[in-house]
Structure formats: C-alpha cells, structure tokens
Amino acid sequence: MRESLNEPISVIFYYDSSKRHVQPYRLHWQGQDYQLGKVDFWHKTKSGDTLIHHFSMGDTTGTAYFKLALDAATLHWTLEEYMTADQLEVQYQRYEA
C-alpha cells in the first residue's frame, strides 16, 4: 500500500445534482492554485469507522496529477499523491525498504 503524502490542502468542490456527481474544482497547495479536470478514478476506503473518499485526477492543463482524500468525518482534504509531466515520478510516502 502506498502511504499518503498527507499534506493539508484547500479545495473548492461542487455537487451537481442532475448528474449526481461530485467534482473537486480547484485546489490550493504550497502557494499555488490548480484548476482541476475530470475525476479519472474515485474510490473509498475505511480507517476504522471513518470513510475516506479518494479522487485521482489531473489539472486542466494536463501537466499535473493529484490524488486527493476527503475525510468524511472531519471534511478535511489532504493531498495523497502528486506528479508532474516534466518529472514522471509519482510522489507518495515510501516505506523503508
């Protein structure tokens, strides 16, 4: 299992009731804003009783990838993974090997 970067981030997201769809729209991290594109993969996990939603997606310029986590108990967002097109290595916490 990959360990999350666990970086707190600010996220604007909306819910479209006609499509029953949740879309993270914009995120702010390390002094930068990123306009987010389509959610490419969404899945859930549980940590004990707490439900976590994970959104994998890119930015609208096609140069960055993010995996975001929404803690359904606290409604806090964190950045779990990050990657840019010019440095093709997914950034996530690695266990000691």
Next chain:
Amino acid sequence: MRLEVSAAKSSVMHIDLNSCFAIIEQQANRLLRGRPVGVAAYDTPRGFVLAASYEAKALGVKLGVNVRQAREMCPGIVIMTPDPPKYREAHKRFKDVLLVYTDDVTPKSIDEFVVHLENAPLYRQGVSAETIGYQIKNSIYESLGEAVTVNVGIGPNRFLAKLAAGLHKPNGLDAITHKNLRAVYEKLDLLDLPGINTRYKRRLEAFGITAPLQFLDADEEYLRRQVFKSIVGRHWYMRLRGHEPDRREFGRKTIGHQHAISKQTADPVELERVLMKLCEKAGRRLRKNNLYAGGINLWMSFAGNRQLWSITGADAYAGQRTGWHHGEKVGSRLYATHDIYAHAKRLLQSAAVTEPVRLMAVTVFDLHDWDPEQLDLFGAERGYLAARRISDALDAVNNRYGEFVVTPANMMEMRGVVLDRIAFGSIRDMV
C-alpha cells in the same frame, strides 16, 4: 468410448482486465497513459514487478522481473508500488457490470471473471454471446474509464473461453466453437494453453505430444493411464474438446499470509516481529470468517537461494538450506492471535535459522466453523470461549478505529511491514 468435440452453444464467457494493476494506475493518472508503467511489490531495485502496462510489456518487462531489470529493459519506465484499495474498487465495479447481465458470475481472481450465460435474460431472448460481450466491453469502459480495456473469450466450457480470451490481447473478443476448434489449436503452442506450464509441456513431449492438435487427438486412456497417470488425464481429455470438468467450487482449506522481507535477516527478534504480524493477519481473517484452525504451518525461504520446497522439513541443497517448512496439528483450537503466534514461534525456534530469511509464510489449516458451539462442561471450552471473547473485543476495537490500533507489543514500530497486498488467484476475503 471416444468423446466427440462438444457441439454445445458457446455460452461460457471469460473476461479479464488487461494488465490490471498497471492499467488502473493509467486510468487514475492520465500522465501515465501511453507510457511504460510497472507496479512492483517494492520500488527498490530488488522489488518484483507485479504488473506491467502494455507499453512496458512491448519492451520485455513482464511479471516477475525485478525493478532493476525493468529499468534496464525500459529506462523510462515509471515504477510504483501497489494501491490495493483502488484495485479492489475496480474489481467491484467490474463485477457490478457483469451482474447486470446475469447472476451467474464467478470471480477467478482480482482481474478475471467467468460468466455463464445460459440463464442471462438477453441470451435467452436470442442475443448472441458475442453481442453481449461487446455490450459488456462498453459497460466496463463507461464504469471504469476510457483507459481500461478487457479481453473477452467465449467458449462451450471454461477452458476454451479462457483460451479465446487470450487470442487477441489487448482488448480482444473471440469465440471458440466446435467449428473453429481445430483451426485455433493449429496455430498455438502447448504453452499457449491455459494450465500448461513448462513442466507439463515436458511431460507431454516425453509422451510424444508436441502440439495442441496432437493433445486433442490423444486417446483418453493414454492420457489418463500413461501421460498423467491419474484422473487429471481424463479432465484434460474433456476440457480440450469443450466438455466441462472445471465447474467445481472448492471449499476453503487454509488461511495464510506470506511476506517478502525487504531487509532480509536472520535476527530472531526481527523474524518474530514479522511472524507476529503474519499471525495477526491470519487470525483476523480466521475470526472474520468465524472459523478456528486445528493446525499451523510455517514456511521460510532463505536469501541467496532460489525458492525450493523442502518435503522433509529441513532441506539441504548443496550443503545450504534453500527453504524450510514444517506443519503440524496442534491438538487445540487456534483462534486468538497469541495462540497462533505461540505455535508459530515454537516452529520458528525449531527451524534454528542462521541464514537470512527472504520469504516467510504462516498458514493455518484444518478449519472448522465455530457454530454451533457445543460446550464442554468441565474445562477446556471455558478457556477457548474466554480467549475468543477477548479476541473478538480487540477485533471490534480495530474495526472501529483502524487496523492495528491495538497490537501485540512486539509489533510496535512495525507500521508498513507486511503491507496490504492482493493475492494472485483466490480473492475470497477481498470483497
């Protein structure tokens, strides 16, 4: 009596996800699409590649090569460690799509399913298996995303359906019937047949069978009495001609966990810590399934040697042990983690390990349901019940607050050791 090739309608469908883990990573991260990607047990040089994208496969990266070799074959490859929750979600969505068509859906592994269409409403209305196959492909595309493709194979039995699914990878759809069976076999090698590995191939060749068509034409008695010397020969005789010897579900006989130790060690303290975590994982699954075990097996493979099984327990190979295993019935009920661990630790001590261990596995066997509980008036049952209640209470705490919130003391500081993994093959406890 000679059995004819089955002329039954091809109503068995085998569906598998192409390069499962790698393609799900490409679906989740569009920067990876069109690029060579490998998902490896560890992203360190000795970590094994568990899945490679088609772009990586084209450059020779395949299951089982290590990360160093993968980078040599394919310098631009992006290597990442597995993300099991994502793959479980993909498996669930994959299954949900298939259940729309019929309830006769059997998962064979995380990335493959067998679907029997006989009772599928569309099929009964006269829609062909091929048409349903194309609809399923589209539904999977819509459910899982545009990067995900599947192979669909259709045949009169499971074996031919799986064979058909492998004919045109990736993203193929093929059917094998009695009409094209010989033509399909004619183009294949023995190793292309599902279930034929190099060992089976050598055995077949030793008996003069060098190609699938010869295998098909071999006499049943010859296969049963001489080539395989068992009922296995009869099963091959049936499956090659489209009859079904494989629609059997086997009950669970063991529960176990294996771990590849990244820092290979002979240090007893370190080995006991890994052992404890393996016992805890096995115990959690045992209790989740409301079972107890009557026996335990410990298996280790030592560093610097190829993994070999020792039949006798302590094996010597050119003066050096390659592996060690021992299993025994314990004469009591294994349920609580500390009971499992106590027996496993005794086995570990009996192994007298001096060589660095690279793989360790704990398996419990002789499984029984706890219910109905028949209580012994005078003794042992009381102890079992007390241990059971304590274990259930600890499991309840971990269920509520997260895995390993309450752990045995020697598992402290073990976060990240014995990681969440998806097994090849059986996925009984996954969904």
